[in-house]
Amino acid sequence: MEKLYLFVLGRDPELSIIEIESFLQSKNINYEILDTNKNIAAIKLSQFETSFVDYLGGTIKVGEVISNTNKLDEIEENLELSELYKGTKNKINYYISGFSTDLTSFVEDFLKDYFKKIKLKALYRKETTPSSIIKKEILKEGLDLIIYKNFIARTIAVSNLIELKQRDIQRPSVDYMKSISLRLAKILINLSKIKENETLLDPFCGSGSILQEAMLNNINVIGIDKDKESIKQSSDNLEWLKENYPIKANYRLFNLDSRKMSSVVSKVDAVVTEPYLGPYIRKLPNIEEAKSLIFDLTNLYSSIIKQSSEILGKGKRLIIIIPRLKTVEGKTLYIDIRSLVEQNKFYLVYEPVIYAYSKSKIIREICVLEKH
Numbered sequence: 001m002e003k004l005y006l007f008v009l010g011r012d013p014e015l016s017i018i019e020i021e022s023f024l025q026s027k028n029i030n031y032e033i034l035d036t037n038k039n040i041a042a043i044k045l046s047q048f049e050t051s052f053v054d055y056l057g058g059t060i061k062v063g064e065v066i067s068n069t070n071k072l073d074e075i076e077e078n079l080e081l082s083e084l085y086k087g088t089k090n091k092i093n094y095y096i097s098g099f100s101t102d103l104t105s106f107v108e109d110f111l112k113d114y115f116k117k118i119k120l121k122a123l124y125r126k127e128t129t130p131s132s133i134i135k136k137e138i139l140k141e142g143l144d145l146i147i148y149k150n151f152i153a154r155t156i157a158v159s160n161l162i163e164l165k166q167r168d169i170q171r172p173s174v175d176y177m178k179s180i181s182l183r184l185a186k187i188l189i190n191l192s193k194i195k196e197n198e199t200l201l202d203p204f205c206g207s208g209s210i211l212q213e214a215m216l217n218n219i220n221v222i223g224i225d226k227d228k229e230s231i232k233q234s235s236d237n238l239e240w241l242k243e244n245y246p247i248k249a250n251y252r253l254f255n256l257d258s259r260k261m262s263s264v265v266s267k268v269d270a271v272v273t274e275p276y277l278g279p280y281i282r283k284l285p286n287i288e289e290a291k292s293l294i295f296d297l298t299n300l301y302s303s304i305i306k307q308s309s310e311i312l313g314k315g316k317r318l319i320i321i322i323p324r325l326k327t328v329e330g331k332t333l334y335i336d337i338r339s340l341v342e343q344n345k346f347y348l349v350y351e352p353v354i355y356a357y358s359k360s361k362i363i364r365e366i367c368v369l370e371k372h
Helices: 013-026 072-081 104-117 130-135 161-170 182-191 209-216 228-244 258-263 287-311 337-343
Strands: 003-009 031-036 040-045 059-068 091-099 121-125 142-148 151-158 199-202 220-225 251-255 268-273 312-326 332-334 346-348 353-355 362-371
Touching: 003 013, 003 142, 003 151, 013 031, 013 040, 013 059, 013 182, 013 353, 013 362, 040 142, 059 072, 059 130, 059 142, 072 104, 072 151, 091 104, 104 121, 104 142, 130 151, 130 161, 161 182, 182 209, 182 268, 182 312, 182 362, 199 209, 209 220, 209 228, 209 268, 220 228, 220 258, 228 251, 258 287, 268 287, 287 312, 287 332, 287 337, 337 346, 337 362
Parallel strands: 091 121, 091 142, 199 220, 199 268, 220 251, 268 312
Antiparallel strands: 003 040, 003 059, 031 040, 059 151, 142 151, 312 332, 312 362, 346 362, 353 362
């Protein structure tokens, strides 16, 4: 039976939505995206498990819709028929998050009467975070509602950012200058549509963030890096992971120039990577400096995409981050990714998605490529 859910999106909504799509496709779950904005995606699903939110890097929380009408009498009836509070305490906190809606005040008034009727002391908080929901066990002993337009949903799953942060800081070896966030690693893995027990390759593995998050999803991994210290960091982190988590997946690491990866790897199910983006930039380059850097990076990326094409089968994906460079003259230079894609039997599944902070000197573009 299909049900309707509200997904509260992270700071990169376009990226969050295509991650959700790719994840659901990998699970063979039928879905229909009914509505979206910068905060919310309303999605009809044939299947949903609360554990899904643990896999998604770009989703903050998910609510199951209990009302979808703008008629106040029908809203009241839907809320009364819903078992809003399922806990055992007689004193709780509850939260309401409203997006693009004028129903918030009506729901606030309804809940005041509702809690009074069932003789429950309930403290209303207008703002909340995923961490506070988890710490206060709101999903068990409280209530969190999401309102978007006419949709009213009860939150049933929350991203555990506390556990994610602990995993980040507790792993034994990481160089944050060469490492992506665990949240982004999750997103990139999901974009690849890789399944459990398959094999993922990161040819610029660094300290192993992508490899780590993939192994937690029971995905076998291969890491390549030409920097010997990075390979040691990956090894330390993945061994720590296997000691502290119930990991079934395996890993292999190679200290090798990634442009030779097909010499040690013959076949994988996905390639997911953030390659070398160029040297650290303290100040914006001029156009000539940027052109020279883009030329060098184009040669590198051309080789990586060609090598990936050799080890990926039809329908398999390469998820790759490419740089755009801002110049002191106010121009932006970029790698011609479309030309490289066409030359190597790939196609762009989506338009490249910008991933950058406003003050970033290098703009990342996340590209989802699929093999013809």
